[in-house]
Amino acid sequence: MRPVLVLLLGFHLAYAGKHSLRYFYTGVSGDIDFPEFTVVGLVDEGQFYYFDSNIKKAVPKTEWIRQNVGPEYWDGGTQNDIGEHQNFKNNIQVLKERFNQSTGVHTWQLMYGCELDTDGTKQGYFQIGYDGEDFLSLDKSSLTWTAAKDQAVATKVKWDSIGADAKFQTNYLENTCIEWLQKYVGYGKDTLERKVSPQVSLLQKSPSSSVSCHATGFYPSGVTISWHREGQEHDEDVDLGELIINEDGTFQRASTLNVKPEEWKKNEYKCVVEHQGKTIREILTEDKIKTNYASVPIGIIVGVVAVVLLLVIIAVAGFMVYQKKKGFKPVASDDGSNSSTHSNQKP
Template structure:
């Protein structure tokens, strides 16, 4: 049964982070991810497709809703209903193709029925220098299955079973030809459109907030440089010693998204405590006019002392305020009054010894409850893989037939046979 859904999702997430990475350039990217599972369950559709531009989720389709829906306003406002109807038709066809492909692979790997996963990811990049990149990959059970090289128009198979698909697709000829045309033309054209539609969001600049910290253990000082809240995604964080980049000694984490659409990243390095003044963190980002340098400045010993004094002062003030309130109440008692709770929960006063008047008014009802906060666990297979496109796969296409159709902005997925 392979890695199952967890492994498959890991492959997809790795692909998403990997293909969008790199701080050397600032490319715009268009990605489509398809995922199909053989054993769906509530909240886990049998087929999901999502599209991304520069890491932003732009559209979504799944086998439960049977509709392609926009996920960002700038995309929704620039596309008419005919476009969304066309995408829905395309992805319903892709859904059928993936069901066929899953059965084919299950039989080829001699697997029993159960949970199996097929993924497809493809897309293109437009780099700052005007050059383009494109890729097309399939994964099965969370592992690589077959990948397309658009420059040579050939496929690389991960194992003997994938070799069967490789031979048939390359013998057919049209599979590689049409995917190459899609990646170099249609995909790039749509990427340019998306960047134009979402320019205010996609080409904005938000400066990173950088924090350098240090922690010493076992006579080793670990310096950490963290950048938060920056956009766009590409960023370079390096540690320097006496002005020289320490590439081999630096450990880096992936650049990952925040909930507000920005990103965060980090880099650490282990040094000798006595050498800490020799190290600086250098951050390069599109929002910065030039690379910025940051050093670790340990907190002064006075800070805990000042903080302690501040807490003590607040405590004294609170005690004095409480004493003043107590004295005020005592003063009222001395004047012949006491405090009694009103029927509505408020505090009322009456002369000491007087008979309380019964309150015949209706007691205040509780106001309406606060809004129900429903936690929606939205199961997002971001990066569902497979761009299978329009192939009405109600039945397997015969080898002599052209397996590919040409949808508007999505590539084509042939039947695996």
């Protein structure tokens, strides 16, 4: 039996006014059922760029990028990513030796990019991980590299001796990356800056089960879902679900009230959903609950399909984002295609 690779997500999602550009390079060694090497580019958490070592070509994932860049963009990205795949093959062997590993599935990931807020605040990140844990990261303030593992110290020392490289990466993250982020947001403005209010439903699997307040179809992702009891916010017995991306790029989220029916029937419970200055309130009564033990509401069907599609994308892309991280950002070369100059360095 082949080993199971658990892929972990830790999105730092974009809210209105904040935009992000990020790239994830993921290499996996061992007996696996998906591509050995993948590159995924995202603007505001939506995938617009994809490459893997099976198809050996960079391809567009949104209509707005397809319509605004030419063949040279994709040719340049393809050549860069093919080169990065070879670098991964060489470097993963060095890392396996350092960690005294000879068998099993092992992963390497580079995450880098930038964010731009409405007030002009910029952020940039360049981080490398190995087997799902931090390995090495760029400290832009000191223009040095930070080793998160003893096995990374040798790499830090070597890369610190090449001071121009850290300076180049920092300049890229703070300037070039921001320029391309603004260009991409301009390309996809109608999609990336749209505002769509959520559809809110009260859902229950069976007459005796917990009730969920389900908000779906909203954009951007910033939403607050809370439960109120007799006019006061109720935090006990409440489980807030993960934010999920729908197939159309909108989002969904649910909050479950773990209170027995006899309890909420005796008191007034209300679900309050806040999004982009709009507040939606749903009073919990039997007649407002949609059940899915007889028939499944269409919103849930769409959500389940979206989750399945997302998991497929994640599995194919090798999206091993660290649990404890809130997000990382991307980089692009001067021709607009993604590139990682520093990953060409041997560890």
